[in-house]
Amino acid sequence: MDEKERYGVIEAFQIWAKNHPTPDSVVLQLGSGKELTPREIALAVATGTEFGKLQLAVVEHAADNFGLDDILDALRSNAATLGPA
C-alpha cells in the first residue's frame, strides 16, 4: 500500500467514525482482548499504533480480494447510511 492509498484508508476511517451513530461504543473485539470503538479505530489507523498497523494490513488483504476503492467507498457510504445503534 503506497502513501496515497494509506492516506485514503485513514480518511475513510475518519469519515466512518465521524458519522458513526455510536462512535464511542465498542464495535470490534479481537481475540487478544482488545476492544475498539469507531473513534479508537480511526485514531489508531491515523497514528500508526500497533493495532492501526494491523487494521491497515486487514484492509490491504481485503483490497486484494475486493479492491481498495470498493472497500473505502463502502466505509464512507456505510457511515452515511447507518441507522440507530
Add this chain to the structure above:
Amino acid sequence: MANISVVTPGCDSTARTMKGWGDGVVLKIRSSPHKLVQQLSDNAADRNNCNAILKSSDVLFFFGHGAIDALLNGNTQIIDIGNIVGAKAAVIVAWACNSASQLGPASVQSGVSTYIGFDSEFGWVTRAGNSSYARLTAAIIKSFDSILSATKLQSVYDELLAAFHDMVHYFNNDPAGSIEPDAVLAKIWINWNESRFRLLGNGSTQIY
C-alpha cells in the same frame, strides 16, 4: 472414547465472550460418547492444572488469549512448549490469537498430531444489529459436532474456512451496510480471519 479438556480463562471481557464458545463445547462433550476430563476456568486455568490435563487428555480445546508462543490467562503463560512436550494430548484446538505462529508448529514437532488455531490476531464485529458474532459462533458450535463425531480434522477445518468464506460474501452483498450496520468492517475482518486460520500437522486425525 476420547478424554477431552476445555480451558476457558475468562480473564477479561473478550475472554468471557470466548468462554461462551467453550461452554458450548462442554455441553456437546457431555452429550457425546467422549469424556470431559475437566473444564478449567478463571483462576483454576493455571499452569499447574494445565500441566495435569495435558497429561491426561487426548484433546484440548482452548478459548482465550494467545501469544505467538503460548496460550494465556491474563499475561500468564499457562500452556507453552514447556508443558506440551511430553503431553498426552494429540489434538489442540486453540480459539486464540497468534498461537499457530510458533506454538502450533513447535507442538506438532514435539508430538501433537494436529493443531488448529490462528497465526495472527482474529476479530469480530460486536455492533448491535450486526450478525458477525452470531454467525461466527454458529460456525464454531457446528464444528464441535463435526469434531466430536470423528470427522477428519482436515474436513472440520475446511468446513470452518467455508463458513468464513460464506460470511465474507454475505457481508460483501451488503456493501452500504443497509441490511446490517458496519457490514464492511465485518467483511474485512472475517476475510482476515479466513486467511490466518491454520491447521498444522495431520489433517487425517479423527477423535474417536
